[in-house]
Amino acid sequence: MSANASSNNFWRWGDPSKAIHLNHFPKFKSFxxxxxxxxxxxxxxxxxxxxxxxxSKFSESDFSAIFSSLSQNQFSNSKADRIKYGxxxxxxxxxxxxxxxxxxxxxxxxxxxxxxxxALILEQASKQKINxxxxxxxxxxxxxxxxxxxxxxxxxxxxxxxxxxxSIDETSHTAVFETGIFxxxxxxxxxxxxFTLGHFPQSFEYSTLGxxxxxxxxxxxxxQYGKIEDIVLGLKVVTPSGNISTTDFPKHASxxxxxxxxxxxxxxxxxxxxxxxxxxxxxxNHEWVVALFKSFEEGTAAVSGLLQQGIHPGIARLSDALETxxxxxxxxxxxxxxxxxxxxxxxxxxxxKGFTEPxxxxxxxxxxxxxxxxxxxxxxxxxxxxxxFLLPSSTSGNWAEHRFTLPYLRxxxxxxxxxxxxxxxxxxWKDINTLYATVKKSLxxxxxxxxxxxxxxxxxxxxETGACLYFTMIAPMENGNEEQQWLNYxxxxxxxxxxxxxxxxxxxGVGKDHQRWYLQTTSTEEKQLLQSLKKYLDPxxxxxxxxxxxxxxD
Numbered sequence: 001m002s003a004n005a006s007s008n009n010f011w012r013w014g015d016p017s018k019a020i021h022l023n024h025f026p027k028f029k030s031f032x033x034x035x036x037x038x039x040x041x042x043x044x045x046x047x048x049x050x051x052x053x054x055x056s057k058f059s060e061s062d063f064s065a066i067f068s069s070l071s072q073n074q075f076s077n078s079k080a081d082r083i084k085y086g087x088x089x090x091x092x093x094x095x096x097x098x099x100x101x102x103x104x105x106x107x108x109x110x111x112x113x114x115x116x117x118x119a120l121i122l123e124q125a126s127k128q129k130i131n132x133x134x135x136x137x138x139x140x141x142x143x144x145x146x147x148x149x150x151x152x153x154x155x156x157x158x159x160x161x162x163x164x165x166x167s168i169d170e171t172s173h174t175a176v177f178e179t180g181i182f183x184x185x186x187x188x189x190x191x192x193x194x195f196t197l198g199h200f201p202q203s204f205e206y207s208t209l210g211x212x213x214x215x216x217x218x219x220x221x222x223x224q225y226g227k228i229e230d231i232v233l234g235l236k237v238v239t240p241s242g243n244i245s246t247t248d249f250p251k252h253a254s255x256x257x258x259x260x261x262x263x264x265x266x267x268x269x270x271x272x273x274x275x276x277x278x279x280x281x282x283x284x285n286h287e288w289v290v291a292l293f294k295s296f297e298e299g300t301a302a303v304s305g306l307l308q309q310g311i312h313p314g315i316a317r318l319s320d321a322l323e324t325x326x327x328x329x330x331x332x333x334x335x336x337x338x339x340x341x342x343x344x345x346x347x348x349x350x351x352x353k354g355f356t357e358p359x360x361x362x363x364x365x366x367x368x369x370x371x372x373x374x375x376x377x378x379x380x381x382x383x384x385x386x387x388x389f390l391l392p393s394s395t396s397g398n399w400a401e402h403r404f405t406l407p408y409l410r411x412x413x414x415x416x417x418x419x420x421x422x423x424x425x426x427x428x429w430k431d432i433n434t435l436y437a438t439v440k441k442s443l444x445x446x447x448x449x450x451x452x453x454x455x456x457x458x459x460x461x462x463x464e465t466g467a468c469l470y471f472t473m474i475a476p477m478e479n480g481n482e483e484q485q486w487l488n489y490x491x492x493x494x495x496x497x498x499x500x501x502x503x504x505x506x507x508x509g510v511g512k513d514h515q516r517w518y519l520q521t522t523s524t525e526e527k528q529l530l531q532s533l534k535k536y537l538d539p540x541x542x543x544x545x546x547x548x549x550x551x552x553x554d
Contacts, residue, residue: 010084011046011097013407014206020408022416027329032418036452036476040416044477047100050079058107058153066124070110070117077108085109085156089203089407090141091421092513094414095482104150106133113161115273118238121157122271126240126540130155133544134267136180136208140215141422142511144266148546157271159210165189166274172250174233176276179210195279198225201507205404210272216264218468218507220403222461224314224366227507228263231278235259239270239537248276261533266509267544269537285367287376288396289313291388292350292358296320297433299359300459300467302386304429307464309382311375313363315400316462320436321357323456323472350389361388362396417477419486423493425502428466432459435500436469442496443473448489452476455493461506468506510548518548 009016022029022040033040056077063075076082086105087093096103112118125132131154133145147154159180166176170193177186183204190196199219201207211217213235218227225231234248237259246259262272293299299318319327350358361383365376380390413420427435436457443449453475461468471493478485494504494517504510504517519527534541534549 010080011087011094012411013089018405018408020405020412022409022412025330025409028326031326031329032474035454038476040418042412042415044098044415044417046098049083049097049100049102052100052102053079053083053105055079056082056107058155063108066128066130067110067121069120070112074111074113074117075108076111081109082106082156085135085138085158086145086147088138088140088143088145088511090143090513091410091414091419091486092143092483093141094411095486098414099482101483104147104154106147106154106156109135109156109158111158111161115162115236115238115243118157118159118162118271118273119243121155122238122240122542125155125542126538128153129540129542131542131545132157132267132271134159134210134214134271136160136211137182137203137206139203139207139211140509140511142215142505142509143513144215144509144511144544144547146512146546159208159271159273162273163208168193168195168279170195173279173281174276175279176274177209179213179272179275180208182206182208190279191282194282196282197231197277198280199228199231200403202404202406209275209277213263213272213275214266215509216507218461220460221314221364223312223316225280227461229260232259232263232275233278234276235262235272236274237262237270237272240540240542241537244270264509266511266547268534268548269543281368283366283368286314287365287367287373288393289361289363289365289376289379289383290391290393290395291361291383292355292391293318293361293388294355294358296359296436296457298387299361300429300432300436302383302388303361303459303462303467304432305386306379306382307462309378311379311382313379313462314366315362315364316459317399318361318459319359320457321359322454323458324358324360326454326456327360353389355389358389360391362399364396364400413474414477417479418474419477419482419489420472420474421486421490422470422472423490423497424460424468424470424506424508425497425504426461426466426468426506427500427502431501432467432469435497435502438500439469439471439493439496442492443489446488446492448473448475448492453489469502512547515547 012019029040058077082105110121112121131152133154133156135156135158162178163181164178168175186197186209198221200221201217201219212228216229234246237244262269303318363379365372367373384390410420440455443455453473455473457469457471459467460470498517504514504521510518530549
């Protein structure tokens, strides 16, 4: 039985009706074609995966016998649904879809509608030794849904029907939601009451509260609101050993905050069903500060200095020279008239001052009171004193308007046989410039640059102690060697990240793709502690096995 219709567009990011074509970016397309001396065209079709996989090992009669309290419309073992909920949205996921190299898939999907049903599912699954992979939005890019084996029956638990607002405290500025709710619906509910969560990852439109919590997500406005671990106050979690409901206070000293054990646990300990979160009054007035630096290193020095002066822009983004150049080629319309004259004048002034390969910095401040306006003025003065060239705030362009659409570009690049992947890390300020340089140089020891590969970077989240660097690499795809090509480059750059003092991830999580580096950077004592926790909460090892904990077992 199928809960969702089959579609060959299932692999696409977001809403397939919003898909874009590389032709929408003629300057960018021309740049790539000239660099690679080729004609980019769509010639990488997705095969019909349903004809390549076997029928489920878990039948409708099995479902009726084991999960008898659930209704028939809460179950699917169709090929279409097993494919749809068996992949995330990473390049690795998509390249296996395009090449038909299908990894093990879940045998069936369940759609619980409340916490009681989640508890029943985990209780029965533990008894029957059925593996459980939690799934909400499916936007994960680190292999979080990849199965450890196809020998054991695996169930995907889809939480999208659990999306209710449980309560809101407008006095204390808190709210409780079920965790299957998607970002736009959560924001809409809060906005109607004059509030916001303030959590806007690039996946915002197609990811859920539960996914943010399970992967320790970071939103683009983390400078103002914090990452998800700064926002959450308490949880309800269903585990195979029982339900956990944590106590919560604004701040307290009543022992260990046990709910924090589940933040970033990636479905390995249980399923987060409800979360109590901080909410904030909506801010409708914002101001941009835009500047250029002669080098990425000058920019990082200015940003760290400003943060350590106590100035915290909600959005902070510093692009290196190559990313700055590429973004200028991605404007799909030419400036006209007065706007074109102004743009030419600014370009001439910038070049005359020695900004031949500039790096662009964009700050956005929420203006809630006069002190916020003072922070904007202070920032401009500070940046100028650190050799920045200030640009009109309007040059921030429509970044905010289109900040959630870049994944659509990735889809069309893959169709044009372009390898594209992103990886991110976080490090202390003392290590940032060394890390940036080391990662860029690491690919010299491969054929990446020789074959026309491009590696560019921006700083996406900033703190007084350090920052997140977010890299993107693109290269012509090696036909017939697509997966190994990606793995080779992925290994090189991630090794370089770790060796340079970077974390395995700042906000994407670990999943299967980052597991080897996560284990390298986790101490023996930490592994033993986590192993004990896993054994207590999940004695039969059914919760997303093969992630985080299992490799630490003796």
